[in-house]
Amino acid sequence: MKKILFIGVALLIAACSPQTETTETPAALKTGAEVLIEQDFAILAGKNVGIITNHTATVGDRHIADIMHESDKVNVVALFGPEHGIRGDAPAGDKIEDGTDAATGLPAYSLYGQINKPTPEMLEGIDVLIFDIQDIGPRFYTYISTMGKGMEAAAENGLTFVVLDRPNPLGGNLVEGQIREEGFESFVGYFPIPVTHGLTVGELAMMIKGEAMLPGLENLDLQVVEMENWDRSKLWPEYNLAWNPPSPNIPDFETALFYPGTCFFEGLSATEGRGTYEPFLQVGAPWADGEAIAAELNAKNLPGVTFEAVTFVPEIIPSMSTRPKHLGAEVKGVKHIVTDMYAVRPVEIGMHVVHAFYHNAPEAEKATFFNEARFGRLAGTNEIHEMFKAGATAEEVIASWSDEISVYDTMKKKYHLY
Structure with a gap:
């Protein structure tokens, strides 16, 4: 999907109150994917890799799956897509079939349809399962549910689960709404957390494991490739990043x-x-x-x-x-x-x-x-x-x-x- 530069950045920043206005330009933010590339994919050496991803997982104007597939340092064997698909072109709620990713030729498995968790057959031959998707911060945005399902699958199949961290557009301090009660588990409420959870996906993954929010994760090898220069007190527009719509109905x-x-x-x-x-x-x-x-x-x-x-x-x-x-x-x-x-x-x-x-x-x-x-x-x-x-x-x-x-x-x- 073509990136859309967020035109209203200057207007939004100008609308900040005097107490919260930023007077210094933040250091350039590096996502977990960028850090992984800079580290020459060292943690993936000799491993067969599967990637849970979608169109938001970009470095510059390139998709992380394309970069990793072309690298001789990584052996990517399969891709897994959430709601809206790996390339982000399916409408909300539409079920997506398994297929082949046109850009890489890799098997592309759907995690939004009859199956929402990678099966042992899908994971055959995989050593490391990577999650790289841009979340937007609320509990009911289904990408974090897909992450939770991936963590469960990794634990059940003895795989390492790696989160390439990305910013929470709402910052890291906004926490609102009732915590999901028992009996209300669903794909729009997979974890007992508030509506706005105030975490990055990497931090959320650590909390899901650390607080036993899902069963069977005690021995999961969970790793987070951290960002550089992200400040949880700042919102997305502060970084002058292009907005790549994470789903069709969140255009900016x-x-x-x-x-x-x-x-x-x-x-x-x-x-x-x-x-x-x-x-x-x-x-x-x-x-x-x-x-x-x-x-x-x-x-x-x-x-x-x-x-x-x-x-x-x-x-x-x-x-x-x-x-x-x-x-x-x-x-x-x-x-x-x-x-x-x-x-x-x-x-x-x-x-x-x-x-x-x-x-x-x-x-x-x-x-x-x-x-x-x-x-x-x-x-x-x-x-x-x-x-x-x-x-x-x-x-x-x-x-x-x-x-x-x-x-x-x-x-x-x-x-x-x-």
């Missing part, structure tokens, strides 16, 4: 920033904006009064964001959305406008937006407003939608997770690499 950093909150609309009768070119930035419903909802939300003066009323018509967009909610209907709602990226707390904002739509919904719509099973999977609990239905405010919902978040935040610091 601004969308990724609000996604942990607006993704909850996937569990509502209202739409999260799929079928438009601004999904997860704009949300709405055919019955909504966008002007009234925007006014209610703006009156709250939520940090880092304002809202404007919008009207849109969801349509089929190849490679982005083939089955959008309210297809062809006029939808009214609100669009999120970032005013200070460092002040944004996306899950808290999401709770305010969900409450505003529910509060403003006609009585006839409230009965079906929550898809309780889907919303519960995303939230990791039934408590949130039950509180809203019982009349709770967004502030009360947000307060409900404060104690467990404090415990988690202390625990996760044991696994900080940066």
Whole structure:
């Protein structure tokens, strides 16, 4: 997929509050993949390698799989792809078949379909399983679930599991949302962590093993190739990196920033904006009064964001959305406008937006407003939608997770690499 330079970098950085503005240009960030290359693939010498990867695993303008396949220092024998596929061109939710990677000629196994964990047959002859995928920070973004499945497969088959670390676009300090409860395990909630976990994928892998979040990992040989010059207090735009959309509906950093909150609309009768070119930035419903909802939300003066009323018509967009909610209907709602990226707390904002739509919904719509099973999977609990239905405010919902978040935040610091 062609890289898209994030045009709004300067605007977003300019929107930072004076207390958080960066006055020095950070040293050039090096991803784990770049460090591995600089080390001449030393940890892979004499090993047969499989790579769990997708289109985001680039060094410069080249894919890590292509670089490693061409190197005489590495013997890559198979590729494994998550949701959206190895080259990132499959729409959200589409099942992907096994095949051959056109660029390398290597076997390309799908981990998003009937099988989501590498099988012993797929791993035959492999010594090291590498994970190199750009995550965006929330629990329900499925790439980290694919990583967890890969860790399980590596442990079960006696393989080394290597994570090539990459930045968390939301930084390394943002922690929000309820911790997923037992009984709510799914591919959008594979680990008992908050909605925004505040870790890189390498740190998360270490925590998954160290806290026994998955069974059978006690003896897993887990290695993390660390980044250089990443500062967990800084967000993605600070590094002036090109934004390579990690999935078709996350086209830019601004969308990724609000996604942990607006993704909850996937569990509502209202739409999260799929079928438009601004999904997860704009949300709405055919019955909504966008002007009234925007006014209610703006009156709250939520940090880092304002809202404007919008009207849109969801349509089929190849490679982005083939089955959008309210297809062809006029939808009214609100669009999120970032005013200070460092002040944004996306899950808290999401709770305010969900409450505003529910509060403003006609009585006839409230009965079906929550898809309780889907919303519960995303939230990791039934408590949130039950509180809203019982009349709770967004502030009360947000307060409900404060104690467990404090415990988690202390625990996760044991696994900080940066």
